[in-house]
Amino acid sequence: MTNPFTPTFGVIPAHMAGREHIISELIRALEAGPGDPGLTTILTGARGTGKTALLSYLADEASSRGWVAVNVSALPGMLDEILQQTLRNSSHLIERKGAFKLSGIKVADLAEIQFQSADNDHPTWRIRMEEALGQLAEADAGLLITVDEVREDLDEMVQLASVFQHFVRDRRRVALFMAGLPTHVNGLLQNKSVSFLRRANFHELGVVSDFDIEQAMRKTIEDGGRGVSPEALSRAVQLTAGFPYMMQLVGYRAWNESPERDDVTLEDVDSGGLYARNDLQRKVFDTTFCELSKGDVRFLAAMLDDEGPSALADIARRMEKKSNYASQYKRRLMEQGLLVDNGQGTVRIALPMFKDYLRERLG
Ligand SMILES: Nc1ncnc2c1ncn2[C@@H]1O[C@H](COP(=O)(O)OP(=O)(O)OP(=O)(O)O)[C@@H](O)[C@H]1O
Ligand SMILES: [Mg+2]
Structure with a gap:
């Protein structure tokens, strides 16, 4: 049987775990139309929390509600890409509605897209x-623009934000959903020219509850044509630790242990889980680790003695630094989405299992 993970x-x-709250809020915004604050939304979260998947899901939902959706990553040429996709993805509306003419607009090549000075021959973006x-x-129809991998060092990001603001003011039916790693989103928001975005609607994608993971896993397995014992399911949920990408890894690996059998068993989950952990290390933790500065690593290393959350004062002492130095890190x-403020002067590591990984890597 085909692996459904x-x-x-x-x-x-196949089944989104959690995120219902965000999804329903944003669908409501699309349905409400111009003026709804949810129509400018920024999603942030660490690697593998499901930003891209959620953007794509929302784009599909928007399309099925009569919106034209265009999806880009924040890369040079992004504005041209948005225009081209807008024209291409609207073409079905032309066929249905005779009045819809696109011949007036020619897709520009990159050099033609000018931002500042307009004249008749060279209309601006x-x-x-x-x-x-x-x-x-x-x-x-409305237009939803999704921008993934938002970053601060792309002029076109700033240009998009400023033009989009005009669209909103003119009460056009437009929506802008963006996603990025917290560092890059924060970097972008520091840019003075995008104050408009600072007032956007924000969602931080964190861990998903065990209950939601359990439901999504069970549905994924059952829709895939197999069953799962309660013990196996609960072990899989435990291994996932609320991390959406890990849910896919655990499910995928466990399924492949004995794809021809009717049920996914506890043994399947246990042995598949080992592979899943390996995958997670290679594909998420190694990348994340490489992006850390020396100071970041020293801060995290100073947390490893604690089983649960760490007190900032202890971290500073172990780093042999003043507390304001530790606060900076x-x-x-x-x-970067790696640390969560746990209240009362304590912090904890946001990514499930990252602490164990750090222990192995640094220990
Ligand atoms: N809510 C969810 N429930 C179950 N699985 C999910 C969920 N969201 C994402 N996934 C799965 O997790 C994996 C990672 O998702 P995604 O690519 O969206 O992460 P990301 O946050 O964009 O990561 P990155 O920052 O590296 O781009 C994918 O395999 C996706 O299918
Ligand atoms: Mg992504």
Whole structure:
């Protein structure tokens, strides 16, 4: 039987675990239309928490509600890509509605997209987009732009934000859903030209509850045509520790232990779980670790003596530094989505199992 789990980055899972609150809020915003604050939303979260999957899921939901969705990553050429996808993804509306003409707009090549000075021969990106939006409006359709991997060092990000703000002011039917690692999102928001984005709607994607993981796992297995014993399911949930990517890894590996059998067993989960842990280390933790500075690593190393959360005062003492030095790294690591403020002067590591990984790597 085909394995129904999707341990591939960016792929929408067969069943989303959790995230209902965000999904329903954003779908409500799409349905409410112009003026709804949810229509400008930024999702952040550490690697593998499901930002890209959620963006794609929302884009699909929007499309099924009559919105045209365009999906890009924040890379050079992004604005051109948005325009081209807008034209391409609206073409079905042209066929259905005779009035919908696109011949007036030519897709520009990169050099042609000018931002500042407009003249008739070289309409700006904003003018081209407004023309497309006007035609979409005739067909009663809105435009959702999703931008993944948001980063601060791309001028086109700032340009998009400033033009989008005009669309919103003009009460056009537009939505902008963005996602990125917390460091990059924070970096972007420091840019003075994007104050508009600082007032956007924010969601931090954290761990998913065991209950939600359990439900999504069971449904994924059952829809895949097999069953799972309660013990096996509860072990799988325990191994997942609320981490969406790990749910896919554990499910995928456990399934493959004996794909021809009717049920996924506890033994399948235990042996598959070992592979899953390995995958998680290689694909998430190694990358995350390589992105840390020396100071970040020293801060995290100073947390390893504690089973649970660590007191900032203890961390500073173990680092042999003043507490304001430690606070600086606390802030940095929180911005990277790796650390959570646990209240009363304590912090804990946000990514499940990352502490064990650090113990092995640094110990
Ligand atoms: N809510 C969810 N429930 C179950 N599985 C999920 C969920 N969200 C994402 N996944 C799965 O987790 C994996 C990682 O998801 P995704 O690629 O969206 O992460 P990401 O946050 O974009 O990571 P990165 O920051 O590295 O781009 C994928 O295999 C995806 O299918
Ligand atoms: Mg992603």
